[in-house]
Amino acid sequence: MFDEKTTTPYAALLLRVSLGVMALAHGAVLKLGTFGLAGTMGWFGSIGYPPVLGAVVAFAEILGGIALILGIRVRLVSLLFLPILVGALVQHAGQGWVFSGKGGGWEFPAFWIAALLVQAGLGAGALALDPRRLPAGRRVAAAA
Template sequence: MPETTTTTPYAAALLRIAQGLMFLAHGAILKLGTFGLAGTMGFFGSIGYPPVLGAVVIAAEILGGLALIAGFATRWVSLALVPVLLGATLQHAGNGWLFNVAGGGWEFPAFWTVTLLVQAGIGAGAWALDGRRATPRPVAVAA
């Protein structure tokens, strides 16, 4: 068996868990913990979005992060989070490319968008709820 076949599930799991932790950090620690629900909703309103979208993004990032860490519905969750990152990319687009500029550039959220698409393509990998069988395997019965 080629080495890539045996290591791919672990690489997919590493990507999935890292993304999940990043979403938790951005949703729970940055948006909810640092800015608060009201602050995040106010920011969304200040940039022309419905303020309630801030709450939706917080929920998506926290729940999506937990789902990715657990490996639950990984392909669907990855695709569902793409619009969140596309929105972040658009928000940072006017600041320039590098994320170290004032207001943050667009390269980090754009790269993160690509990693979500890769995750959707390769699946959950090892140590994931997605890997569990929904139905039991047939059992051979002795005659």
């Protein structure tokens, strides 16, 4: 039988690490590795956003992805990802539902928004490195 006191922290961990890996992959592998920083910035400019926003998003995905994987400031990071995903949702809204279609649809950004809201509600879960979760006597040492 599932006991929410023992399974929920691990469910939150699974969601957190999954979201972190996806964000890291989008920032490091796709935006920097595949398209390059100049290509990413150029694409952002071509769709009407300031080109520098491409760099901001790429590095936010990398740093935010790492923070989620490690379990650092998970609620805050999850909420800070929302404007990025809303921007993606807006860009893909005219392409239909299915993300695998030409131009990508809006299903994936919409689901990612929902998953980030769930993560923000659940918190970090198990195995998080967030120093605020340490016992009071260990907080000072972890913050240093």
